[in-house]
Amino acid sequence: MKNQQNMSSSSSLPLTIFTLTLLSFTLGANAQACTEAFFKLAQQKNISDCKRLRTLGAEFAWNLHGNGSSNSTVVDILFGATLNAQQGWIGWGVNPGKRPEMVGTRAIVAVKRSDGTWGVDTYNITKYIRSGCNLLPSKIGIVLSKSVEQDVDNMHTMYVRLSLPSPEYNVTRLNHVWQVGYDIEGGHPHGHPKTLRNVDSTEVIDLTDSNGRGTGQYRSYLRTIHGVLNIIGWGTLLPIGIIIARYFRVFPFKCDPLWFNLHIGCQLTGFLVGTTGWAIGLSLGHSSRYYTFRDHRTYGILIFVFSTIQMLAFRLKPKLTDDYRKYWNMYHHFLGYGLLAIIIINIFKGIRILEGGDEWKWGYIGNLAFLGAIAFGLEVYTWIRFFILKQKQKQEQKQKQKQNQTEQSQEEKPSKPKMFA
Numbered sequence: 001m002k003n004q005q006n007m008s009s010s011s012s013l014p015l016t017i018f019t020l021t022l023l024s025f026t027l028g029a030n031a032q033a034c035t036e037a038f039f040k041l042a043q044q045k046n047i048s049d050c051k052r053l054r055t056l057g058a059e060f061a062w063n064l065h066g067n068g069s070s071n072s073t074v075v076d077i078l079f080g081a082t083l084n085a086q087q088g089w090i091g092w093g094v095n096p097g098k099r100p101e102m103v104g105t106r107a108i109v110a111v112k113r114s115d116g117t118w119g120v121d122t123y124n125i126t127k128y129i130r131s132g133c134n135l136l137p138s139k140i141g142i143v144l145s146k147s148v149e150q151d152v153d154n155m156h157t158m159y160v161r162l163s164l165p166s167p168e169y170n171v172t173r174l175n176h177v178w179q180v181g182y183d184i185e186g187g188h189p190h191g192h193p194k195t196l197r198n199v200d201s202t203e204v205i206d207l208t209d210s211n212g213r214g215t216g217q218y219r220s221y222l223r224t225i226h227g228v229l230n231i232i233g234w235g236t237l238l239p240i241g242i243i244i245a246r247y248f249r250v251f252p253f254k255c256d257p258l259w260f261n262l263h264i265g266c267q268l269t270g271f272l273v274g275t276t277g278w279a280i281g282l283s284l285g286h287s288s289r290y291y292t293f294r295d296h297r298t299y300g301i302l303i304f305v306f307s308t309i310q311m312l313a314f315r316l317k318p319k320l321t322d323d324y325r326k327y328w329n330m331y332h333h334f335l336g337y338g339l340l341a342i343i344i345i346n347i348f349k350g351i352r353i354l355e356g357g358d359e360w361k362w363g364y365i366g367n368l369a370f371l372g373a374i375a376f377g378l379e380v381y382t383w384i385r386f387f388i389l390k391q392k393q394k395q396e397q398k399q400k401q402k403q404n405q406t407e408q409s410q411e412e413k414p415s416k417p418k419m420f421a
């Protein structure tokens with residue numbers, strides 16, 4: 001009894017730590033200051049508002065001339081992004097449409113040619129570009145001046161002066177996007193990778209706010225919720241339920257009705273929380289038409305199917321007295337451990353999709369290590385108990401043998417203590 005209470009109170013600890021870590025970086029993520037080198041360059045341009053963008057290692061500094069109340073607002077932009085390649089391009093643009101997205105964006109792109117020289121041009125990105133048409137430079141009407149600036153740290157930078165007419169552009173909620181690509185053709189950009197950070201590089205920004213508060217990232221919030229729910233549901237509660245079943249059912253601790261209630265409680269809440277996260281994941285995958293993370297998705301579906309089967313087991317399992325209950329148990333345990341393995345793999349796959357989700361990675365590894373340490377301790381304890389019991393049995397047996405030496409031949413083998421029957 002006592003042990004079990006310890007178990008359930010200590011099991012909430014990794015959850016708490018994990019949630020706090022996530023919360024702190026989710027909340028902190030919105031207003032990250034620029035790197036010193038980039039900020040210095042911005043100051044040379046008389047720009048003092050600066051923020052780090054969410055993806056692609058990009059940074060963004062701006063200076064509004066006027067307050068956006070006249071017919072058109074002049075704004076200076078310094079944009080920087082990392083391009084670790086011989087050739088490629090960095091791009092930034094504004095979208096007069098409803099959403100911050102690539103199609104409809106008026107973009108300024110700086111292209112690094114294979115001989116190391118740079119060119120900068122403006123492009124009107126239409127829906128034909130996404131389906132593979134060549135991107136050619138065109139006038140976009142809003143650019144007063146543009147130039148490629150010096151590199152800072154390992155970031156390439158460009159400086160642009162724009163005149164944004166209202167009401168097409170509203171500087172209090174400006175749709176802007178940024179991008180980095182490695183393909184160029186004839187000195188012009190030609191596609192970019194489609195990984196998460198390349199499609200997550202959009203936001204609605206308020207340029208009149210000196211922190212440049214960003215919105216319009218609800219997909220990225222959904223993704224965070226998806227990750228948290230899955231790690232709590234599949235990645236934490238389910239393993240805790242397995243630990244309870246393994247060590248508190250028969251051996252080394254026997255807490256009869258309690259282990260079962262805790263086990264069911266953990267598995268059921270784990271299943272519900274995990275399934276919610278899974279459903280959010282499915283809808284995220286469904287709404288991104290042009291890219292899928294196939295393995296992650298497949299494993300996710302497997303996890304849901306297997307765990308549904310495991311949950312049904314609670315209702316469909318044979319009675320204790322049935323003969324094939326032993327085989328049923330073996331199958332339930334086998335599927336359970338398999339499920340655990342797939343879950344761990346898939347959580348790491350999900351974290352890898354984030355690229356550089358170090359907080360996630362270490363948060364989850366800490367969580368695993370904590371649960372693993374508990375399981376390891378209990379496992380060692382189990383084996384020690386097992387051998388002590390066996391030793392005792394042997395001694396008892398020897399004594400018996402001494403006592404009844406005449407009946408020796410009929411003696412049965414000692415029965416093992418039941419471990420995980």
Ligand code: HEM
Pocket residue numbers: 090091092093100101102103105107108109123125129130131132133135177178179189190191192194198199200201202288289290291
């Ligand atoms: C040069 C040719 C280009 C091609 C073939 C291309 C292709 C694509 C494709 C297929 C997507 C699909 C993702 C989706 O719709 O879900 C995409 C997304 C995106 N692209 Fe491009 N792109 C090009 C240039 C650019 C440029 C110059 C920029 C910005 C300066 C840019 C910014 C973005 C952004 C921000 C997204 C994610 C948001 C969205 O889907 O609207 N792309 N691109």
Ligand SMILES: *[C@@H]1O[C@H](CO)[C@@H](O)[C@H](O)[C@H]1NC(C)=O
Pocket residue numbers: 044045046
């Ligand atoms: C920055 O401001 C100073 C003083 O107002 C001015 O002399 C300088 O030309 C400005 N620099 C740029 C890049 O606008």
Ligand SMILES: *[C@@H]1O[C@H](CO)[C@@H](O)[C@H](O)[C@H]1NC(C)=O
Pocket residue numbers: 066067068069
């Ligand atoms: C914006 O600036 C103009 C002049 O530059 C001024 O007349 C107007 O009152 C300002 N509006 C606000 C909301 O500050």
Ligand SMILES: *[C@@H]1O[C@H](CO)[C@@H](O)[C@H](O)[C@H]1NC(C)=O
Pocket residue numbers: 071
């Ligand atoms: C601003 O727009 C109004 C009407 O749309 C026009 O009468 C006025 O001349 C414009 N002002 C400037 C500075 O262009």
Ligand SMILES: *[C@@H]1O[C@H](CO)[C@@H](O)[C@H](O)[C@H]1NC(C)=O
Pocket residue numbers: 124125126138139140141
């Ligand atoms: C850019 O392309 C769109 C869609 O084809 C078009 O409506 C718009 O007028 C173009 N913008 C410029 C500045 O050429």
Ligand SMILES: *[C@@H]1O[C@H](CO)[C@@H](O)[C@H](O)[C@H]1NC(C)=O
Pocket residue numbers: 068166167170171172173
């Ligand atoms: C810009 O957006 C803000 C807030 O959404 C709104 O109050 C303001 O009137 C808009 N300005 C223009 C010029 O449309």
